Amino acid sequence: MTAPHLALIWAQARPADGGGAVIGRDGGMPWHLPEDLAHFRALTTGRPVIMGRSTWESLPPRFRPLPGRANIVLTRRAGATFAGAAVAADVDSAVALAGALTPGTAWVIGGAQLYAATIARADRLEVTELDLTLEPAAGDVRAPEIGDHWRVVATEPAAVGPAPAWHTSSTGLRYRFVSYERATAAG
Numbered sequence: 001m002t003a004p005h006l007a008l009i010w011a012q013a014r015p016a017d018g019g020g021a022v023i024g025r026d027g028g029m030p031w032h033l034p035e036d037l038a039h040f041r042a043l044t045t046g047r048p049v050i051m052g053r054s055t056w057e058s059l060p061p062r063f064r065p066l067p068g069r070a071n072i073v074l075t076r077r078a079g080a081t082f083a084g085a086a087v088a089a090d091v092d093s094a095v096a097l098a099g100a101l102t103p104g105t106a107w108v109i110g111g112a113q114l115y116a117a118t119i120a121r122a123d124r125l126e127v128t129e130l131d132l133t134l135e136p137a138a139g140d141v142r143a144p145e146i147g148d149h150w151r152v153v154a155t156e157p158a159a160v161g162p163a164p165a166w167h168t169s170s171t172g173l174r175y176r177f178v179s180y181e182r183a184t185a186a187g
Contacts, residue, residue, distance in 0.1 A: 124180065
């Protein structure tokens with residue numbers, strides 16, 4: 001059995017405090033971006049998705065498990081079960097299970113602790129950047145730092161000149177999709 005390639009996917013807003021980008025707040029996302037949900041679905045459908053228990057619980061019940069994907073929930077709760085999902089007690093077990101279910105790429109879809117635990121093992125990052133600045137709040141969940149060992153391989157829409165280009169959502173929010181690949185070994 002070959003270990004799957006790991007890819008991480010998230011959407012993020014700029015924090016007004018200059019800290020790490022905000023990926024969630026109080027068990028949800030403080031924005032609604034249908035185009036990002038469609039992008040997420042297009043990339044992850046047919047692939048295993050690995051998530052922490054809190055991420056599972058943040059999904060609306062009608063989307064649990066996420067359809068068209070093998071769902072793997074990582075939890076330290078002994079004996080925990082999640083209808084329609086496999087359970088893993090640690091990252092190594094989750095990755096091995098993903099590789100056994102479907103060869104190729106497995107997607108890590110959150111939350112922050114799982115991103116932090118897997119970013120050094122990942123080959124690819126898919127980040128939706130929002131043109132949105134949020135004031136810091138209790139309950140903020142922050143994205144992992146994207147260090148120098150990552151390089152941007154695609155931005156959609158592509159920038160013309162030095163200024164970034166943006167899509168405009170049906171909700172009025174501006175956003176862009178940024179794809180990263182590992183440039184060097186994680187250090």
